[in-house]
Amino acid sequence: MRLVKEFGTTWYNHGVASTESVYYTVHMLFGEYVRKKREALKATDRRFSVRQVAQRIGVEPAYLSKIERGDVAPPSEAKIRALANELGEDPDVLLALAGKVSSDLLEIIRKRPQLFAELIRELKTLPDHAILRVVREVRDGDW
Amino acid sequence: MIELINNALVFRFPEVHSEATCTIDFQRTLRIPDDNREYPLPPGLGRFPVEHVDDFADRLPESWRQHGGVMIPMYQSEAMWINFSGDYPCAVKIAAGKINAVSGNAWTNELGNNPQDYVVIPDQPWLDGFNVSEGHIRQFVAMPLGEGYTAEEQITGEAQHGGLQIIVYPMKPEAYEQYRSRKQMVVEDLCCYSLSMDMDMGLAPGGLMKQKIYEDEYGIDSWDQEHGSRCFVHIANSAVYEAIVGRRPPHEPPTAEKYTAAGLPWFDYYAETKALEGSSILGGLTSLAAKVIEKTGKPLHDNAPVDPKLVKQIHSKNTVREGEF
Numbered sequence: 001m002r003l004v005k006e007f008g009t010t011w012y013n014h015g016v017a018s019t020e021s022v023y024y025t026v027h028m029l030f031g032e033y034v035r036k037k038r039e040a041l042k043a044t045d046r047r048f049s050v051r052q053v054a055q056r057i058g059v060e061p062a063y064l065s066k067i068e069r070g071d072v073a074p075p076s077e078a079k080i081r082a083l084a085n086e087l088g089e090d091p092d093v094l095l096a097l098a099g100k101v102s103s104d105l106l107e108i109i110r111k112r113p114q115l116f117a118e119l120i121r122e123l124k125t126l127p128d129h130a131i132l133r134v135v136r137e138v139r140d141g142d143w
Numbered sequence: 144m145i146e147l148i149n150n151a152l153v154f155r156f157p158e159v160h161s162e163a164t165c166t167i168d169f170q171r172t173l174r175i176p177d178d179n180r181e182y183p184l185p186p187g188l189g190r191f192p193v194e195h196v197d198d199f200a201d202r203l204p205e206s207w208r209q210h211g212g213v214m215i216p217m218y219q220s221e222a223m224w225i226n227f228s229g230d231y232p233c234a235v236k237i238a239a240g241k242i243n244a245v246s247g248n249a250w251t252n253e254l255g256n257n258p259q260d261y262v263v264i265p266d267q268p269w270l271d272g273f274n275v276s277e278g279h280i281r282q283f284v285a286m287p288l289g290e291g292y293t294a295e296e297q298i299t300g301e302a303q304h305g306g307l308q309i310i311v312y313p314m315k316p317e318a319y320e321q322y323r324s325r326k327q328m329v330v331e332d333l334c335c336y337s338l339s340m341d342m343d344m345g346l347a348p349g350g351l352m353k354q355k356i357y358e359d360e361y362g363i364d365s366w367d368q369e370h371g372s373r374c375f376v377h378i379a380n381s382a383v384y385e386a387i388v389g390r391r392p393p394h395e396p397p398t399a400e401k402y403t404a405a406g407l408p409w410f411d412y413y414a415e416t417k418a419l420e421g422s423s424i425l426g427g428l429t430s431l432a433a434k435v436i437e438k439t440g441k442p443l444h445d446n447a448p449v450d451p452k453l454v455k456q457i458h459s460k461n462t463v464r465e466g467e468f
Contacts, residue, residue, distance in 0.1 A: 138145040138152065139197055141211025143241075143308070143375050 027070035030097045035068040037087045048087075057082040074098035145372050147213060150190040154233070154372050156313040163313040165229035165264055169193065169215055169376070172271075173396045174222040175282055175350035176448050177432035182352050183454045184271065184410040187465050188396050191215040191223065194388055196377060202387045204343070210306075212375035216384035216392035217285035217344055220431075220444070224271040224283065225307075227264040232314040232322055234359070234366040236261045237270055239283065239346035240295025241304045245274045245356055247424025249299075252310055252371065256363040259419055266357045266416055268459070273348050273428065274356045276421030281348035284431050285378055292434050293345030298424060305345040310373035318365040342387075344378035348428045353411070355418035398445040409451040413458050 042048035054064040057079055066072045074080060080098055084091035095102050109116045146153045156163035170187035193213050200208050207214070217223065225237060234254055236243065241250035246260035254261050262270060272280035273294060286292040288305040296302050314322065359365075381392040403409075432443040457463070 135144070135146055136195075138147055138195065138213055138374055139211040140145075140373055141209050141375065143210045143304070 027073060030074045030094070030099075031068045031070040033094075033097055034083060034087070037089060038068075041087065053083075053086055056086055074100070077103055145374055147193055147195060150193045152193070152213070152309070152374055152376075154311045156367075156370050156372070159313045159367050159370050160231065160316045160319060163231045163233075163319075165227065165231060165233045165235070165311055165313075167235070167309065167311075168226045168228075170224045170226050170269075171393060171396055172222050172224055173399045173402050174220060174284055174445070175352055175399055176446050177282075177284075177350040177430050177443060178446065178448050179351060179430075180448060181279065182350060182399075182409070182449075183451055184352065184354065184412060185222070185224075185399070186402075186408065186410065187224065187226065189393065191217070192390070192392065193376075199387050207377050210375040210377065212377065214306075214377040214379050214384075216379050216381040218381045218392075218395050219287060219344075220284060221381075221396065222282050222284050222349060223346075224269050226269050227262075227267060230265060232266075232319065232361065232365075233264050234261045234312045234314075235264055235267075236308075236310045238308040239273070240288075240293055240299075240302075240306070241308055242294050242298050243422075244270065244272070244283075244294075244425075245419065245422065247273075247294075247298065247422035250308055252373065254312060254363055254366055254368060256359070258422070259359055261359070262356060263359050263361065265459075266360065266414070268412070270356070271352055271354055273425045274419065274422050275348070275351070275426045275428070278353060278355050278418050279421065280352050280354045280356070281425070281428065281430060282350050282352055283346045284349035285344045286347040286431065287341070287380065288343040288345045291438065292347040292431055294348055294425070294428055295345050297428050297434075302345070305343045306378050307346065307376040308373070309376065310371050312366040312368050312371045314361065314365050315367045318361060322361065322365075342380045342383040344380055346378070347431045347434070348425070349431045351430075355414070355416075357414065357416040358419050360416065398447075399449045400445070400447050403449040403451055406453060408453045408455045411454050411456050413456065 038048050038050070038053055050064050051061045054061040059075065059079060063072070067075060077095065077100060080094050080100070081091045084094045092102055144155055146155070151166050151168035154165050154167070169191040171189050171191055172185045172187060175182040175185055193215050196203060196207050196210070196212055196214055227235065236254065238244060238250045243250065243260045245262065246255065246258050248255070248260060272282040275281045289302040291297070293302070293305070295304060379387060384392045429437065432446055435441065435443045
Protein backbone atom coordinates (compact mmCIF):
# COMPACT_ATOMS: atom_id res chain seq x y z
CA MET A 1 0.00 0.00 0.00
CA ARG A 2 1.15 3.52 -0.62
CA LEU A 3 -0.40 6.92 -0.12
CA VAL A 4 -0.34 9.20 -3.10
CA LYS A 5 -1.14 12.89 -3.06
CA GLU A 6 -3.69 14.08 -5.55
CA PHE A 7 -3.84 17.81 -5.75
CA GLY A 8 -6.74 19.93 -6.84
CA THR A 9 -9.35 19.67 -4.10
CA THR A 10 -9.34 21.55 -0.84
CA TRP A 11 -11.18 20.50 2.28
CA TYR A 12 -12.10 23.40 4.50
CA ASN A 13 -12.22 23.26 8.24
CA HIS A 14 -15.15 25.39 9.29
CA GLY A 15 -14.19 25.51 12.92
CA VAL A 16 -17.74 25.78 14.30
CA ALA A 17 -18.42 26.08 18.00
CA SER A 18 -21.63 24.33 19.04
CA THR A 19 -23.93 21.54 17.82
CA GLU A 20 -26.60 24.06 16.91
CA SER A 21 -24.22 26.18 14.89
CA VAL A 22 -22.87 23.04 13.21
CA TYR A 23 -26.35 22.21 11.92
CA TYR A 24 -26.96 25.79 10.89
CA THR A 25 -23.63 25.93 9.02
CA VAL A 26 -24.34 22.62 7.28
CA HIS A 27 -27.84 23.71 6.17
CA MET A 28 -26.56 27.02 4.91
CA LEU A 29 -23.53 25.60 3.17
CA PHE A 30 -25.49 22.87 1.46
CA GLY A 31 -28.41 25.12 0.52
CA GLU A 32 -26.20 27.92 -0.76
CA TYR A 33 -24.07 25.55 -2.76
CA VAL A 34 -27.09 23.92 -4.42
CA ARG A 35 -28.70 27.30 -5.16
CA LYS A 36 -25.52 28.71 -6.74
CA LYS A 37 -25.02 25.66 -8.91
CA ARG A 38 -28.66 25.52 -9.97
CA GLU A 39 -28.82 29.22 -10.79
CA ALA A 40 -25.62 29.06 -12.78
CA LEU A 41 -27.19 26.32 -14.88
CA LYS A 42 -30.49 28.22 -15.10
CA ALA A 43 -28.68 31.21 -16.62
CA THR A 44 -28.26 29.21 -19.82
CA ASP A 45 -31.03 26.65 -19.49
CA ARG A 46 -34.51 27.42 -18.13
CA ARG A 47 -35.05 23.76 -17.22
CA PHE A 48 -33.04 24.50 -14.07
CA SER A 49 -35.76 26.59 -12.40
CA VAL A 50 -36.63 25.57 -8.80
CA ARG A 51 -39.93 24.15 -10.00
CA GLN A 52 -38.51 22.00 -12.78
CA VAL A 53 -35.51 20.69 -10.79
CA ALA A 54 -37.81 19.87 -7.83
CA GLN A 55 -40.13 18.00 -10.18
CA ARG A 56 -37.31 15.98 -11.68
CA ILE A 57 -35.91 14.90 -8.31
CA GLY A 58 -39.37 14.20 -6.91
CA VAL A 59 -39.86 16.90 -4.22
CA GLU A 60 -42.19 19.89 -3.83
CA PRO A 61 -40.76 23.19 -5.21
CA ALA A 62 -41.45 24.88 -1.86
CA TYR A 63 -39.36 22.20 -0.11
CA LEU A 64 -36.41 22.70 -2.50
CA SER A 65 -36.64 26.48 -1.90
CA LYS A 66 -36.45 25.92 1.85
CA ILE A 67 -33.47 23.62 1.41
CA GLU A 68 -31.68 26.25 -0.68
CA ARG A 69 -32.35 28.92 1.98
CA GLY A 70 -31.10 26.64 4.74
CA ASP A 71 -34.51 26.77 6.48
CA VAL A 72 -34.70 22.97 6.66
CA ALA A 73 -32.14 20.20 6.98
CA PRO A 74 -30.71 18.73 3.78
CA PRO A 75 -32.89 15.97 2.26
CA SER A 76 -32.32 12.20 2.30
CA GLU A 77 -29.27 10.55 0.72
CA ALA A 78 -31.38 9.40 -2.23
CA LYS A 79 -32.63 12.93 -2.93
CA ILE A 80 -29.12 14.35 -2.56
CA ARG A 81 -27.87 11.81 -5.09
CA ALA A 82 -30.70 12.74 -7.47
CA LEU A 83 -29.85 16.42 -7.01
CA ALA A 84 -26.15 15.75 -7.66
CA ASN A 85 -27.05 13.86 -10.81
CA GLU A 86 -29.33 16.69 -11.93
CA LEU A 87 -26.73 19.41 -11.32
CA GLY A 88 -23.76 17.41 -12.61
CA GLU A 89 -22.10 17.39 -9.19
CA ASP A 90 -20.17 14.69 -7.36
CA PRO A 91 -22.67 13.00 -4.98
CA ASP A 92 -19.95 12.46 -2.33
CA VAL A 93 -19.20 16.20 -2.30
CA LEU A 94 -22.89 17.10 -1.91
CA LEU A 95 -23.33 14.45 0.79
CA ALA A 96 -20.31 15.81 2.66
CA LEU A 97 -21.71 19.35 2.44
CA ALA A 98 -24.95 17.98 3.86
CA GLY A 99 -23.04 16.49 6.80
CA LYS A 100 -23.75 12.95 5.63
CA VAL A 101 -21.62 9.99 4.69
CA SER A 102 -22.61 7.83 1.76
CA SER A 103 -24.32 4.60 2.88
CA ASP A 104 -21.85 2.45 0.92
CA LEU A 105 -18.97 4.09 2.82
CA LEU A 106 -20.77 3.49 6.13
CA GLU A 107 -21.14 -0.15 5.18
CA ILE A 108 -17.42 -0.40 4.41
CA ILE A 109 -16.56 1.13 7.80
CA ARG A 110 -19.09 -1.08 9.63
CA LYS A 111 -17.43 -4.20 8.26
CA ARG A 112 -13.97 -3.27 9.60
CA PRO A 113 -14.58 -0.40 12.01
CA GLN A 114 -11.27 -0.50 13.84
CA LEU A 115 -9.16 -0.67 10.70
CA PHE A 116 -10.97 2.17 8.93
CA ALA A 117 -11.28 4.37 12.01
CA GLU A 118 -7.54 4.04 12.49
CA LEU A 119 -6.87 4.72 8.83
CA ILE A 120 -9.06 7.82 8.72
CA ARG A 121 -7.47 9.18 11.90
CA GLU A 122 -4.03 8.59 10.39
CA LEU A 123 -5.04 10.49 7.28
CA LYS A 124 -6.34 13.36 9.40
CA THR A 125 -2.80 14.37 10.28
CA LEU A 126 -1.76 14.68 6.63
CA PRO A 127 -1.76 18.04 4.80
CA ASP A 128 -5.11 19.76 4.18
CA HIS A 129 -4.36 20.89 0.67
CA ALA A 130 -4.28 17.39 -0.77
CA ILE A 131 -6.63 14.49 -1.03
CA LEU A 132 -4.83 11.33 -0.27
CA ARG A 133 -5.56 8.31 -2.34
CA VAL A 134 -4.64 4.89 -1.02
CA VAL A 135 -2.96 2.99 -3.78
CA ARG A 136 -2.46 -0.71 -3.85
CA GLU A 137 0.92 -1.59 -5.23
CA VAL A 138 1.67 -4.77 -7.09
CA ARG A 139 3.89 -6.64 -4.68
CA ASP A 140 7.30 -7.69 -5.90
CA GLY A 141 8.65 -10.84 -4.32
CA ASP A 142 11.74 -12.93 -4.44
CA TRP A 143 12.64 -14.25 -7.88
CA MET B 144 5.68 1.74 -7.90
CA ILE B 145 3.33 -0.43 -9.90
CA GLU B 146 -0.47 -0.31 -9.78
CA LEU B 147 -2.92 -2.66 -11.43
CA ILE B 148 -5.58 -0.54 -13.12
CA ASN B 149 -8.13 -1.86 -15.65
CA ASN B 150 -6.08 -4.99 -16.30
CA ALA B 151 -2.94 -3.00 -17.04
CA LEU B 152 0.25 -2.54 -15.07
CA VAL B 153 0.85 1.16 -14.49
CA PHE B 154 4.46 1.95 -13.61
CA ARG B 155 4.96 5.35 -11.99
CA PHE B 156 8.19 7.00 -10.91
CA PRO B 157 7.13 10.20 -9.12
CA GLU B 158 10.52 10.33 -7.41
CA VAL B 159 12.15 10.71 -10.86
CA HIS B 160 9.68 12.96 -12.70
CA SER B 161 5.99 13.82 -12.29
CA GLU B 162 5.34 12.63 -15.88
CA ALA B 163 7.33 9.40 -15.59
CA THR B 164 4.57 6.86 -16.16
CA CYS B 165 4.23 3.92 -18.48
CA THR B 166 1.48 1.37 -18.91
CA ILE B 167 1.85 -2.23 -19.97
CA ASP B 168 -1.03 -4.53 -20.87
CA PHE B 169 -1.26 -7.99 -22.35
CA GLN B 170 -3.26 -8.34 -25.53
CA ARG B 171 -5.17 -11.41 -26.59
CA THR B 172 -4.53 -12.29 -30.20
CA LEU B 173 -4.73 -15.10 -32.69
CA ARG B 174 -1.86 -17.51 -33.12
CA ILE B 175 -0.18 -16.93 -36.45
CA PRO B 176 0.62 -20.08 -38.45
CA ASP B 177 3.98 -21.54 -37.49
CA ASP B 178 5.11 -22.56 -40.96
CA ASN B 179 8.26 -20.48 -41.41
CA ARG B 180 6.44 -17.98 -43.60
CA GLU B 181 6.60 -14.38 -42.52
CA TYR B 182 3.32 -12.93 -41.27
CA PRO B 183 2.20 -9.36 -40.63
CA LEU B 184 1.01 -8.19 -37.19
CA PRO B 185 -2.12 -9.93 -35.93
CA PRO B 186 -4.81 -7.83 -34.21
CA GLY B 187 -5.34 -7.09 -30.53
CA LEU B 188 -8.54 -8.75 -29.33
CA GLY B 189 -8.70 -7.03 -25.94
CA ARG B 190 -6.72 -7.24 -22.72
CA PHE B 191 -6.12 -10.41 -20.77
CA PRO B 192 -7.58 -10.13 -17.28
CA VAL B 193 -4.87 -9.50 -14.68
CA GLU B 194 -5.16 -10.36 -10.98
CA HIS B 195 -2.96 -9.78 -7.94
CA VAL B 196 -1.36 -13.06 -6.92
CA ASP B 197 -1.89 -12.07 -3.27
CA ASP B 198 -5.68 -12.13 -3.72
CA PHE B 199 -5.65 -15.88 -4.35
CA ALA B 200 -2.60 -16.81 -2.29
CA ASP B 201 -4.26 -19.76 -0.55
CA ARG B 202 -5.01 -21.44 -3.90
CA LEU B 203 -1.68 -20.90 -5.59
CA PRO B 204 1.65 -22.70 -5.49
CA GLU B 205 4.16 -21.51 -2.91
CA SER B 206 6.55 -20.35 -5.65
CA TRP B 207 3.89 -17.96 -7.01
CA ARG B 208 3.35 -16.44 -3.57
CA GLN B 209 7.08 -16.05 -3.24
CA HIS B 210 7.41 -14.29 -6.60
CA GLY B 211 4.55 -11.90 -5.84
CA GLY B 212 3.27 -9.92 -8.82
CA VAL B 213 0.23 -10.72 -10.91
CA MET B 214 -1.26 -13.51 -13.01
CA ILE B 215 -3.08 -13.81 -16.32
CA PRO B 216 -4.97 -16.79 -17.77
CA MET B 217 -3.96 -18.32 -21.10
CA TYR B 218 -5.16 -21.36 -23.00
CA GLN B 219 -2.61 -23.85 -24.20
CA SER B 220 -1.29 -22.68 -27.61
CA GLU B 221 -2.85 -19.24 -27.15
CA ALA B 222 -0.77 -16.28 -28.29
CA MET B 223 -0.31 -12.83 -26.75
CA TRP B 224 1.44 -9.57 -27.36
CA ILE B 225 2.65 -6.98 -24.92
CA ASN B 226 1.35 -3.49 -25.44
CA PHE B 227 3.29 -0.46 -24.23
CA SER B 228 1.81 3.00 -23.76
CA GLY B 229 3.04 6.26 -22.31
CA ASP B 230 4.82 9.36 -23.57
CA TYR B 231 7.65 9.43 -21.02
CA PRO B 232 10.56 7.38 -22.41
CA CYS B 233 11.32 4.22 -20.47
CA ALA B 234 13.61 1.25 -21.00
CA VAL B 235 11.75 -2.02 -20.55
CA LYS B 236 13.32 -5.43 -20.08
CA ILE B 237 11.08 -8.37 -20.84
CA ALA B 238 11.86 -11.98 -20.14
CA ALA B 239 9.90 -15.20 -20.54
CA GLY B 240 10.87 -17.83 -17.99
CA LYS B 241 13.73 -15.49 -17.08
CA ILE B 242 15.13 -15.69 -20.62
CA ASN B 243 15.48 -12.20 -22.05
CA ALA B 244 13.11 -11.93 -25.02
CA VAL B 245 15.44 -9.51 -26.85
CA SER B 246 18.91 -10.96 -26.19
CA GLY B 247 18.17 -14.57 -25.23
CA ASN B 248 20.41 -14.22 -22.17
CA ALA B 249 19.52 -15.17 -18.60
CA TRP B 250 17.65 -12.58 -16.53
CA THR B 251 19.46 -9.78 -14.79
CA ASN B 252 17.86 -6.68 -13.33
CA GLU B 253 20.36 -4.32 -14.97
CA LEU B 254 20.11 -3.04 -18.54
CA GLY B 255 22.70 -4.35 -20.96
CA ASN B 256 23.88 -2.67 -24.18
CA ASN B 257 26.23 -5.23 -25.61
CA PRO B 258 23.96 -6.52 -27.01
CA GLN B 259 21.02 -4.27 -26.14
CA ASP B 260 18.67 -6.38 -24.05
CA TYR B 261 15.70 -4.04 -23.63
CA VAL B 262 13.15 -2.10 -25.65
CA VAL B 263 12.59 1.63 -25.51
CA ILE B 264 9.14 3.07 -25.28
CA PRO B 265 7.40 5.00 -26.77
CA ASP B 266 9.55 4.11 -29.83
CA GLN B 267 8.64 0.45 -29.42
CA PRO B 268 4.83 0.28 -29.33
CA TRP B 269 4.60 -3.45 -28.64
CA LEU B 270 6.45 -6.73 -28.45
CA ASP B 271 4.88 -9.85 -29.95
CA GLY B 272 7.57 -12.41 -29.35
CA PHE B 273 11.20 -13.46 -29.21
CA ASN B 274 13.76 -11.48 -31.21
CA VAL B 275 15.00 -14.24 -33.54
CA SER B 276 16.51 -12.23 -36.39
CA GLU B 277 16.72 -8.62 -37.51
CA GLY B 278 13.19 -7.47 -38.26
CA HIS B 279 11.60 -10.76 -37.17
CA ILE B 280 10.19 -12.21 -33.99
CA ARG B 281 8.71 -15.58 -33.13
CA GLN B 282 5.32 -15.13 -31.53
CA PHE B 283 4.79 -15.65 -27.77
CA VAL B 284 2.66 -18.79 -27.46
CA ALA B 285 1.63 -20.27 -24.10
CA MET B 286 2.56 -23.86 -23.40
CA PRO B 287 2.52 -25.88 -20.19
CA LEU B 288 5.75 -25.67 -18.28
CA GLY B 289 7.59 -28.97 -18.00
CA GLU B 290 6.89 -30.36 -21.46
CA GLY B 291 9.96 -28.93 -23.16
CA TYR B 292 8.33 -26.42 -25.52
CA THR B 293 9.11 -23.11 -23.85
CA ALA B 294 12.13 -20.94 -24.66
CA GLU B 295 13.23 -21.30 -21.05
CA GLU B 296 13.30 -25.10 -21.23
CA GLN B 297 14.94 -25.17 -24.66
CA ILE B 298 17.75 -22.86 -23.50
CA THR B 299 18.31 -23.90 -19.87
CA GLY B 300 17.00 -27.45 -19.97
CA GLU B 301 14.91 -26.67 -16.89
CA ALA B 302 11.27 -25.76 -16.27
CA GLN B 303 11.81 -23.51 -13.33
CA HIS B 304 10.23 -20.08 -13.74
CA GLY B 305 7.63 -19.80 -16.51
CA GLY B 306 5.58 -16.62 -16.88
CA LEU B 307 6.90 -13.24 -17.87
CA GLN B 308 9.27 -10.93 -16.04
CA ILE B 309 9.30 -7.20 -16.59
CA ILE B 310 11.44 -4.37 -15.28
CA VAL B 311 10.96 -0.74 -16.25
CA TYR B 312 13.46 2.10 -15.89
CA PRO B 313 12.42 5.69 -16.58
CA MET B 314 14.58 8.13 -18.47
CA LYS B 315 16.71 10.37 -16.25
CA PRO B 316 15.08 13.80 -15.79
CA GLU B 317 17.97 15.66 -17.44
CA ALA B 318 17.85 13.36 -20.48
CA TYR B 319 14.08 13.82 -20.56
CA GLU B 320 14.36 17.60 -20.77
CA GLN B 321 16.65 17.20 -23.80
CA TYR B 322 14.28 14.63 -25.30
CA ARG B 323 11.31 16.93 -24.78
CA SER B 324 12.93 19.93 -26.39
CA ARG B 325 14.05 17.76 -29.32
CA LYS B 326 10.55 16.36 -29.68
CA GLN B 327 9.07 19.84 -29.53
CA MET B 328 11.31 20.89 -32.42
CA VAL B 329 10.14 17.91 -34.45
CA VAL B 330 6.51 18.75 -33.72
CA GLU B 331 7.09 22.30 -34.80
CA ASP B 332 8.57 20.96 -38.00
CA LEU B 333 5.70 18.30 -38.12
CA CYS B 334 -9.37 -24.35 -6.09
CA CYS B 335 -6.41 -25.11 -5.04
CA TYR B 336 -5.53 -27.05 -8.03
CA SER B 337 -3.27 -29.19 -5.97
CA LEU B 338 -0.60 -26.53 -5.91
CA SER B 339 1.12 -28.51 -8.60
CA MET B 340 3.06 -27.16 -11.55
CA ASP B 341 0.29 -28.23 -13.97
CA MET B 342 -1.25 -24.78 -13.91
CA ASP B 343 2.03 -23.04 -14.66
CA MET B 344 2.54 -21.90 -18.25
CA GLY B 345 5.57 -20.55 -20.06
CA LEU B 346 6.04 -18.96 -23.46
CA ALA B 347 7.22 -20.92 -26.45
CA PRO B 348 8.41 -19.47 -29.78
CA GLY B 349 5.58 -19.69 -32.31
CA GLY B 350 5.18 -18.45 -35.88
CA LEU B 351 7.46 -15.96 -37.58
CA MET B 352 6.30 -12.35 -37.69
CA LYS B 353 7.66 -9.22 -39.27
CA GLN B 354 8.52 -6.95 -36.34
CA LYS B 355 11.54 -4.83 -35.56
CA ILE B 356 13.00 -4.40 -32.11
CA TYR B 357 14.28 -0.85 -32.23
CA GLU B 358 17.75 0.26 -31.25
CA ASP B 359 18.05 2.58 -28.24
CA GLU B 360 18.56 6.04 -29.76
CA TYR B 361 19.30 7.69 -26.43
CA GLY B 362 22.11 5.52 -25.03
CA ILE B 363 22.18 3.38 -21.90
CA ASP B 364 23.22 6.32 -19.68
CA SER B 365 19.86 8.00 -20.34
CA TRP B 366 18.04 5.48 -18.15
CA ASP B 367 17.68 5.90 -14.41
CA GLN B 368 18.71 2.46 -13.17
CA GLU B 369 18.48 3.61 -9.56
CA HIS B 370 14.70 3.69 -9.91
CA GLY B 371 13.40 0.57 -11.58
CA SER B 372 10.16 -1.29 -10.87
CA ARG B 373 9.73 -4.92 -11.71
CA CYS B 374 6.88 -7.38 -11.85
CA PHE B 375 6.52 -11.14 -12.21
CA VAL B 376 3.57 -11.98 -14.47
CA HIS B 377 2.50 -15.57 -13.88
CA ILE B 378 0.62 -17.34 -16.62
CA ALA B 379 -2.12 -19.62 -15.31
CA ASN B 380 -3.59 -22.33 -17.49
CA SER B 381 -7.09 -21.11 -18.38
CA ALA B 382 -8.53 -24.48 -17.42
CA VAL B 383 -7.66 -23.90 -13.76
CA TYR B 384 -7.92 -20.11 -13.72
CA GLU B 385 -11.69 -20.19 -13.25
CA ALA B 386 -11.31 -22.45 -10.23
CA ILE B 387 -8.74 -20.08 -8.74
CA VAL B 388 -10.44 -16.73 -9.22
CA GLY B 389 -14.08 -17.76 -9.64
CA ARG B 390 -14.45 -15.99 -12.99
CA ARG B 391 -14.27 -17.37 -16.49
CA PRO B 392 -11.28 -16.40 -18.57
CA PRO B 393 -12.05 -14.81 -21.94
CA HIS B 394 -13.13 -17.25 -24.65
CA GLU B 395 -10.47 -18.68 -26.93
CA PRO B 396 -9.44 -16.40 -29.77
CA PRO B 397 -10.32 -17.38 -33.35
CA THR B 398 -7.84 -19.28 -35.45
CA ALA B 399 -5.77 -17.28 -37.94
CA GLU B 400 -7.63 -19.13 -40.71
CA LYS B 401 -11.11 -18.15 -39.48
CA TYR B 402 -10.05 -14.59 -38.74
CA THR B 403 -8.55 -14.13 -42.21
CA ALA B 404 -11.49 -15.84 -43.92
CA ALA B 405 -13.80 -13.34 -42.20
CA GLY B 406 -11.97 -10.57 -44.09
CA LEU B 407 -10.62 -8.98 -40.90
CA PRO B 408 -7.48 -6.88 -40.94
CA TRP B 409 -3.87 -7.69 -40.18
CA PHE B 410 -1.40 -4.88 -39.61
CA ASP B 411 1.99 -3.66 -40.77
CA TYR B 412 3.93 -1.09 -38.75
CA TYR B 413 6.48 1.25 -40.21
CA ALA B 414 9.07 3.35 -38.37
CA GLU B 415 12.46 4.56 -39.55
CA THR B 416 14.35 3.72 -36.36
CA LYS B 417 17.16 1.19 -36.79
CA ALA B 418 16.36 -2.39 -35.79
CA LEU B 419 18.47 -4.53 -33.49
CA GLU B 420 20.06 -7.68 -34.77
CA GLY B 421 18.33 -10.87 -33.80
CA SER B 422 19.65 -12.96 -30.93
CA SER B 423 21.56 -16.02 -32.10
CA ILE B 424 20.40 -17.83 -28.95
CA LEU B 425 16.75 -17.10 -29.68
CA GLY B 426 17.28 -17.70 -33.40
CA GLY B 427 18.41 -21.22 -32.55
CA LEU B 428 15.16 -22.14 -30.77
CA THR B 429 12.94 -24.82 -32.24
CA SER B 430 9.56 -23.33 -33.05
CA LEU B 431 6.45 -24.77 -31.44
CA ALA B 432 5.15 -26.55 -34.57
CA ALA B 433 8.51 -28.24 -35.18
CA LYS B 434 8.75 -29.20 -31.51
CA VAL B 435 5.24 -30.73 -31.56
CA ILE B 436 6.19 -32.89 -34.55
CA GLU B 437 9.48 -33.81 -32.88
CA LYS B 438 7.74 -34.82 -29.65
CA THR B 439 4.45 -36.32 -30.87
CA GLY B 440 4.98 -37.10 -34.53
CA LYS B 441 1.79 -35.11 -35.27
CA PRO B 442 1.33 -31.63 -36.70
CA LEU B 443 0.32 -28.69 -34.50
CA HIS B 444 -3.45 -28.18 -34.56
CA ASP B 445 -4.98 -25.13 -36.27
CA ASN B 446 -1.77 -24.34 -38.07
CA ALA B 447 -2.96 -24.03 -41.67
CA PRO B 448 -1.14 -21.34 -43.65
CA VAL B 449 -3.13 -18.18 -44.32
CA ASP B 450 -2.81 -15.46 -46.87
CA PRO B 451 -3.72 -12.15 -45.21
CA LYS B 452 -5.27 -10.01 -47.95
CA LEU B 453 -6.26 -7.06 -45.83
CA VAL B 454 -3.11 -5.61 -44.24
CA LYS B 455 -3.54 -2.14 -42.73
CA GLN B 456 -0.49 0.09 -42.62
CA ILE B 457 0.03 1.79 -39.30
CA HIS B 458 2.68 4.20 -38.09
CA SER B 459 3.88 5.88 -34.92
CA LYS B 460 1.04 8.44 -34.88
CA ASN B 461 -1.57 5.72 -35.05
CA THR B 462 -0.69 2.49 -33.36
CA VAL B 463 -4.19 1.08 -32.99
CA ARG B 464 -4.23 -2.54 -34.07
CA GLU B 465 -7.53 -3.72 -32.71
CA GLY B 466 -9.58 -6.44 -34.25
CA GLU B 467 -13.07 -7.68 -33.52
CA PHE B 468 -14.31 -11.15 -33.97
